[in-house]
Amino acid sequence: MLKVNDLKxxxxxxxxxxxxxxxxxxxxxxxxxxxxxxxxxxxxxxxxSLVKPASxxxxxxxxxxxxxxxxxxxxxxxxxxxxxxxxxxxxTVLENLKIGAxxxxxxxxxxxxxxxxxxPRLKERHWQAGGTLSGGEQQMLAVARALMSRPKxxxxxxxxxxxxxxxxxxxxxxxxxxxxxxxxxLLIEQNANMALQAADMAYVMETGKITMQGSGKExxxxxxxxxxxxxxxxxxxx
Amino acid sequence: MNxxxxxxxxxxxxxxxxALILILERILPPTHIALAVLKKGCIYSLVAVSMNxxxxxxxxxxxxxxxxxxxxxxxxxxxxxxxxxxxxVYMYYGGGIIHFSVPVIVGLLAAGLLAAxxxxxxxxxxxxxxxxxxxxxxxxFAEIIRAFFQWDELGVITNGSNMLxxxxxxxxxxxxxxxxxxxxxxxxxxxxxxxxxxxxAIRDDEIAAEAMGINLAKHKRxxxxxxxxxxxxxxxxxxxxxxxxxxxxxxxxxxxxxxLIVVIGGLGSVTGSCIASFLFIASSEWWxxxxxxxxxxGNFHVPLLRAGFRKVVFSVIIMAIVLFARNGIMGxxxxxxxxxxxxxxxxxxxxxxxx
Numbered sequence: 001m002l003k004v005n006d007l008k009x010x011x012x013x014x015x016x017x018x019x020x021x022x023x024x025x026x027x028x029x030x031x032x033x034x035x036x037x038x039x040x041x042x043x044x045x046x047x048x049s050l051v052k053p054a055s056x057x058x059x060x061x062x063x064x065x066x067x068x069x070x071x072x073x074x075x076x077x078x079x080x081x082x083x084x085x086x087x088x089x090x091x092t093v094l095e096n097l098k099i100g101a102x103x104x105x106x107x108x109x110x111x112x113x114x115x116x117x118x119x120p121r122l123k124e125r126h127w128q129a130g131g132t133l134s135g136g137e138q139q140m141l142a143v144a145r146a147l148m149s150r151p152k153x154x155x156x157x158x159x160x161x162x163x164x165x166x167x168x169x170x171x172x173x174x175x176x177x178x179x180x181x182x183x184x185x186l187l188i189e190q191n192a193n194m195a196l197q198a199a200d201m202a203y204v205m206e207t208g209k210i211t212m213q214g215s216g217k218e219x220x221x222x223x224x225x226x227x228x229x230x231x232x233x234x235x236x237x238x
Numbered sequence: 239m240n241x242x243x244x245x246x247x248x249x250x251x252x253x254x255x256x257a258l259i260l261i262l263e264r265i266l267p268p269t270h271i272a273l274a275v276l277k278k279g280c281i282y283s284l285v286a287v288s289m290n291x292x293x294x295x296x297x298x299x300x301x302x303x304x305x306x307x308x309x310x311x312x313x314x315x316x317x318x319x320x321x322x323x324x325x326x327v328y329m330y331y332g333g334g335i336i337h338f339s340v341p342v343i344v345g346l347l348a349a350g351l352l353a354a355x356x357x358x359x360x361x362x363x364x365x366x367x368x369x370x371x372x373x374x375x376x377x378x379f380a381e382i383i384r385a386f387f388q389w390d391e392l393g394v395i396t397n398g399s400n401m402l403x404x405x406x407x408x409x410x411x412x413x414x415x416x417x418x419x420x421x422x423x424x425x426x427x428x429x430x431x432x433x434x435x436x437x438x439a440i441r442d443d444e445i446a447a448e449a450m451g452i453n454l455a456k457h458k459r460x461x462x463x464x465x466x467x468x469x470x471x472x473x474x475x476x477x478x479x480x481x482x483x484x485x486x487x488x489x490x491x492x493x494x495x496x497x498l499i500v501v502i503g504g505l506g507s508v509t510g511s512c513i514a515s516f517l518f519i520a521s522s523e524w525w526x527x528x529x530x531x532x533x534x535x536g537n538f539h540v541p542l543l544r545a546g547f548r549k550v551v552f553s554v555i556i557m558a559i560v561l562f563a564r565n566g567i568m569g570x571x572x573x574x575x576x577x578x579x580x581x582x583x584x585x586x587x588x589x590x591x592x593x
Contacts, residue, residue, distance in 0.1 A: 074451030
């Protein structure tokens with residue numbers, strides 16, 4: 001569905017992404033894990049053209065979308081849930097959702113009902129200003145807002161950032177639920193454990209390069225990954 | 239159903255305001271200060287709402303309002319001076335080069351359109367700038383425009399630094415009231431449309447708005463042009479109100495006055511801007527006038543009161559507002575009929591809305 005080929009991106013004067021290639025097949029959950037500053041966010045931002053790639057190509061559904069306008073990419077069916085949620089604090093929950101559907105001009109009733117079914121909490125609070133929601137609710141709103149564009153591929157940038165463990169679990173349940181309903185998901189996370197458990201396929205990024213790839217399960221078992229990202233110590237002999 | 243009731247009540251309020259104006263015009267002498275305040279208040283409401291659309295709703299901090307008003311005022315005046323009077327108005331420029339005049343309504347529309355055209359041109363480079371830089375650039379533009387319109391070489395059109403006069407103006411307060419009400423109505427419709435939502439999204443978070451597929455450049459330019467269009471019409475109304483204009487009237491202090499009104503009313507509140515306009519105009523032209531005249535009660539000579547003291551008091555009030563009531567009168571809320579109903583149903587305590 002999405003093919004990234006030898007993508008290089010400069011960001012803030014440095015080469016943040018140094019030629020990466022990966023693929024997101026239809027109806028899968030793919031995750032990019034890696035430390036802060038590995039270039040994960042920049043990768044996602046360059047896919048929706050918030051940052052222009054320096055070289056390389058991005059293909060979506062067989063068509064080249066490299067460097068196209070963000071609004072065009074969004075209307076083709078890719079949506080980004082930005083890092084740190086970035087909901088619109090002074091707009092009501094309902095207005096936030098309507099902005100999510102900005103590139104569409106058709107009737108929104110069905111989609112509103114759909115996201116309200118997924119997130120009943122948002123229905124209860126639809127009149128409230130986005131900024132008054134709790135962190136978890138804001139994350140739900142950010143995901144719901146992205147869903148309003150009826151995406152084929154939804155990309156999430158650190159959805160678990162700054163949330164309590166119980167809420168993180170809730171967010172991942174929702175990710176799985178959205179996936180079940182047929183949306184393809186590209187997820188980047190520092191919470192590698194949760195991400196790898198959910199993912200069909202995972203890539204590890206380090207300083208702008210992909211250093212390892214495999215199925216979620218394989219990487220969960222990998223010793224190097226365990227030490228670097230899962231916080232488990234190597235068992236040493238003697 | 240609620241919506242319908244609100245529309246009916248809003249229409250009734252407008253009618254009541256109209257009736258009040260008609261009654262005041264009947265009972266007050268035509269030169270009474272209250273009528274002047276109402277006229278100017280209407281015009282300033284329009285200009286303040288147009289500035290709020292840009293600064294409060296789209297989050298673009300622009301200080302070019304006086305420049306766009308000047309363009310509107312001059313366009314209107316230049317186009318509508320009757321052909322017969324041009325000789326006397328353009329006496330230093332051989333009657334000018336324009337020898338026709340257009341109807342008032344065409345002149346008003348042209349005023350808005352030319353201001354919007356200028357906004358579009360200026361917007362191309364300037365809207366790439368952020369916050370303070372945008373403010374400085376637009377302020378500079380307004381100053382340049384003012385100098386440009388006084389340029390001698392352009393005198394055949396703009397009459398140089400001389401006054402433009404003898405163009406049609408209005409005598410009744412209804413005229414600025416109706417024009418402003420229609421324009422503000424259009425702006426409210428824009429603010430409540432999906433474009434308005436996009437403007438507010440840009441104000442709240444540019445990056446997120448862009449990620450949602452909102453074309454930042456296009457929407458910023460749109461807000462800038464719409465705001466300038468109505469500022470241009472406001473400028474034309476001001477020209478009509480003053481019956482003669484000069485580019486020197488449209489100094490940057492005028493922009494600051496309007497900015498003050500917007501801040502006092504509340505950034506992001508249309509009704510706040512309107513209320514603050516009338517309060518501001520009434521205070522500066524009428525209610526605080528007594529501070530400028532010396533007063534003696536019995537044998538006691540009241541200290542401090544003298545010409546110019548009004549401005550001191552005014553500045554203190556403004557400082558107090560900026561320091562202690564930064565959200566202004568309305569914050570970013572609107573004065574709504576529902577709000578009043580809620581207030582009366584539940585006096586004393588703020589009601590939590592529960593569903």
